[in-house]
Structures are given as C-alpha cells and as structure tokens.
Amino acid sequence: MLTSRHLLGIEGLSKQEITAILDLSETYVRQNRQPNKHSNALNGLTQVNMFFEASTRTQSSFEIAGKRLGADVMNMAMQASSITKGETLIDTAMTLNAMHPDLLVVRHPHSGAVALLAEKVNCAVLNAGDGQHEHPTQALLDALTIRRAKGRLHRLTIAICGDIAHSRVARSNMFLLGKMENRVRLIGPRTLMPAGVDQLGVEVTDNMVEGLKGVDVVMMLRLQKERMDGGFIPSTREYYHRWGLDAAKLANAKPDAIVMHPGPMNRGVEIDGVLADDINRSVIQEQVEMGVAVRMAVMDLLARGLRRQEKDVMV
C-alpha cells in the first residue's frame, strides 16, 4: 500500500515505499518470464492511458502491464482528440472521470499538469512523465535494474550524463537515488545543466573523464532536441566527442560498471552503438523488461489503495 492515492512523482514517496515497490516488482519479473503471464490484481478495473505527448515504449509498457494484470485497458491518443478542439485539460479530465476509470496513466508536455489533473478526478492517477518535472516509473525501473545488477541500491556512485536540463528522467532518478543514499554525479555541458541543480544534493561536473572515475553505474540520457529552443551545443559530433559514451571514456568507471539508457537512443550522439549492444556492460534491454514489472507493481499497489478506500467508505 502506498500512502498516496496517486503516483505523481518520486518526491512524494518514502524510502520504505520505494523498497516495497521494488520488492513487489520482483514477483512480477518472475511472472513475466513464465508462459502464462496473467494474474488478476486489476480484474474488473479500467485503465486509461492518456498520452498528450507521443510515446511508443512507455505507452506499450503500461498497456502490457495493465493487460497482464487483467485490467480493461484503453489508449487515448490525446493529440488527435478534443484537446485540438480547444477543450481544456480539466474538462477532458472531468469528462473521462464520468466514465469511472480506476487508473489513469497520464503523460503531458507541461510540468505539474498531471498533478493538476489528479486534483479533479476520483481515480488513481499515475504520472507517465510531465514536462521536465518527473517520470517516476522510469526511475523505479532504473532502480530495480541497478539493484538486480549490483545486489544493492545504496552506497553506490551513479553518474547521470548528458541533457540534464530537459530531462524528467534525470530529476526522478536524482530524487530516488538520493533518497536511497547513493552518490549522484551529474555530467554534461554547462548549457544543459539546469540552474541551481548543485544545491539539490548532487555533484556536478562538465568533464566526462573525471566524472566517470570510480562510478558503479553510468546512466546516459537522450539529447532531447525536440525540447530545445536554440543552440545548447554547437553540433552533435562535438557533443559526441566530449560527452558521448564510448569504451575509452567508460574505462574510467569501475571495471564492473553497468551502462544504462532510458531510450530511445541516438546512437553515435550520446552513446557508441557497439557499447550499447555489449551484453557485458549494457543493461538497456533489461531496463525495458523491468519497466513492465515495475509498472505492474505500481498499478497493483494503487489498486489495493482504491479497494481499501472503497471498503472504508462502505464501513
């Protein structure tokens, strides 16, 4: 059980809740590897995926997770719908709310929009990414991947590299890894470092070679060209030269350091293609697998919350 009805961000979660989610995820990892992947935690519940921003992998991950738990899953392509007809976010939420969904999975291009929507509906809301704010399930799946690879999720040194400024993944990961008592190092060009981030309990450097020294985990981020309004870097080739992860730069990390990427990857921009496919170092495919399990665990816990709430109302 989570203390909140929604999952809006890592910031609202306690250390214990994070551990509980990861522990439950392990059972779903096992379930997902069996021929029969179905269970019934979400039986009878309706899950609606509202994506106001294009997504393939996150949306399908949520869809598979819901279906494996027995929910009725509906995908709404919000870009093509009433938003373009001028309906406000709140009106869309109210309309949908009247259809009694139980779980709303929402992605929106603006920070705080998912929280705003959560205020207006009766169901549980799951943030699948809001603007440059948070992407909690990504941080949770990253945490699960790290815990499985390293055997623990504390006292590790983790480098988050690249486009920090535009990344909600970086923010959620910073919050989560910080809460679990790890050392977080942000590496990237100063132009892609958000103002004052050094005051949020992380180390900051623009030197990839120095920054990677002794790290257990290298987390690469996608260069989000679509969110940039002007030149933050002179060219992708110069970016690759200074901040792209290749074998030479990775040699500065611990010999057993793992390489992660939330996807989709720009090969040859932020990461060397060969390295990304190196099964000895890269856990990128495992991250995708963990994504489904973590999302199942989170939805399971939110559904338990909903059922508890109903019971409380009946008593």
Added chain:
Amino acid sequence: MNFTLTNARLINPETGTDTLGALRIENGLIAEILPAGTEGIDCNGKCLAPGIIDIGVKIGEPGERHKESFRTAGMSAAAGGVTTMVTRPDTTPAIDTPEILDFFRRRAADMVPVNVLPMAALTKGRNGAEMTEISFLQDAGAVAFTDGDRPVSNPKVLQRALTYAADLNALVMAHPQEPTLSQGACATSGPLATKMGLPGVSPMAERIQLERDLALVEMTGGRYHADQITTAHSLPALQRAKDAGLQVTAGISAHHLTLNQFDIEGYRTFFKLKPPLRSEDDRLAMVQAVSTGLIDIICSMHTPQDEESKRLPFEEAASGAVGLETLLPACLQLVHAEALTLPQLFRNLSLNPAKLLGLASGRLAISAPADLILFDPDKPFVLNRSNLLSKSKNTPYDLRRMQGSVLKAFVSGKQVWGPT
C-alpha cells in the same frame, strides 16, 4: 460639500509625521489642517492619509470585459483605498490612438467613482516598431506611455521614442525584462524551478534590460519609470542612474514585497506573476530599497484573469494577479514588520506617484484635492477571494491572514467608500 474630519491620525508623507489632528474639507480641497479636538466627523483615532495613486492598473475594457469592467474596477479601487487609478494600455485593442483613448476616458468618467488617469501605448499595437502619436495622446489625456509587459526590444525604436517623448516632457514607463532571455520562462531560475521542471529566467534578465534602458535614457535625456524592479541585481544600476541625475524612477508591486518564489510550489498559478516571484534574499533587498527610497513607488500591478486562464498547467496559465483591494493590507504587513513607517509607506503609495505624474493630490496639504482615505491599520481579517469586488478573483492572498481595512475613501471631498 464642506466638512471636517477630526481626531484622526494624520499620515503625512511630505513631513514624515503621524500626529493626531483634523482636516477641514471645502469645495473638494483640503482647506485647513487643524488640531485634534476640533468639531466634526469623529475618526476615533484611525489613520487619515492621502488616497493611493496606483500606477499600472489593468482594466479589461476594451476587449476583456469578462475579466474586469470599469464598474468593477472602480468599486474595487474605492474599497481598496485607491483614489486614482493610472491604467495600462495593454487592452484589446491596445490604447494607441487618441480615438480609443477618448472612448476609454468617457467610459471611465461614466462608470468609475475614483480618478482614472490613462496611460497610452508607446508603440503602435504595442508591437515595438513605430511610436504612437505621443503628442495627440497627451492632448487626449494620456499621462504616460508604455507597452505594458512587452519590453521594446529594438533599442533604436526606444531611443527614438525616448527622444521624441523628451521634447514633450512625456513620461515613458518600461517593463525591464530582456525578452529573449525571459521568453517562455514562468519562474525565477534556480534550484526550485529546476526541481519543479519549470522553464526559468535568471534575475539578470531584468538587470540587462534595465542597464540598456538607462543607457538610452542617458543618451536621450527622457523621463523613464521602470514599472517593477524586483531583484537586487538591478539596484546598483538604478542607484548609479539616480546619482548621475537622470530622470529615472522605479516601482515594485506589493506582491513582490510580500511573497517569494517558494509560493509557486504545488504549481499554484495564482502566484504566477510577471516578472516571476523572486528569492527571499531579493524580496528583503527590495523592502530595504523601498525604505531607503531607491525604489520610489509601490503599486498593485492589478491584472485581472478569469478562472479559465488560471486553471491550466503552470506553463500555460496566464500571468498576473488582482491587487487593488489587497494593496494596502499587503503593504501594511511591511509596516507591522517595522520595515516601513506609515508616512514612509504613503510616500511610496501616494506622494511619489503624484510627483511623478505632476498631480496636486497624494499629500495632506492645504489646497490639495481632498483625495483621502480613512483606515484602520490593525484590523485583522482572513482574506476570502470570493468577497473581492473585482470581477476576477485571482489573488495570491486567498485565505491569508492580513491586517488593515479601509473605512472611508473620498475623492475630491466626495465619499466613494464606507458608511456615510
């Protein structure tokens, strides 16, 4: 009508005094300043001060009457002790021709119980390209020229407008925010904006534009007022310009003196202002600058926005807050915190704006217009936004404990607020 207000604390910003006394009002003017105990309407020791002259009030007419009409703005002003509203031209369409200004003034005269002094646009359509007919607009009653919250980005345009305005002794009011740095920003950059994932702007954007504007003022010799100076980074430039004898003044909204950037936490759009709320260090520096007189004027920057334009994700939501009715209680917070005395406060709220615009009001002086407010500086209340008289209820002070209420307001000796 002639009458005497007696046994009041006379808050005199010119002399800096706060003493018991009485005022004799004759034919709409202050006729005599008398000792306490004089016969007349007993004010029971409450404060009597020159009415507030609020520079930068947005009225929704023309174009956005659903947000604020002349009638509701007028009621709101009277209730807030604002006896003169100096209005902004950022309406739809912009007030950029003598004809639109004429419409505006006639509507105001019909509907508003307090004085309305309109400002006109500095450039046509507030587009920052061509200056308006400054002389004609002056003749039609414009007291200052501004493009509202749109900074004139082309220095050549501002240089010419300042030069032309200087010939006519016209006042130019600017919004010092470097437009490319502040584009798309909705918070002050720093750890909080980073944590919330909001696009931020450095306070330096204010200083950069102010420095540019002041250099142009030095070049042209025009009269220049910065609508809102909100960060300590801007103060040295302002001080230098004043020391050099340039005709430069600066204002700040009461919001920026009483709130800081942490108020936007939880994506509360009623705290989304232009410029965005600043750090607590900046707020304290601004309070200090107001008390030393470096910042001349406190205003409400009254910006009515309907619920629809605020009930949106933070980045999409409209900026601005209503302020006519909360200006005095918000400022009194600074008095209660002993950052300002009452006479000092009314120097910023009444006397300095009057001087800037060349008005005879704004002071407790013989033969000044009897634009007066009687208020209780201590009366506590909890603000309920639905009780505001303004048509829009977008105040950041909802449910806040405040002190101070306007008991009576007079405009040219005529009572416009409070029990008679």
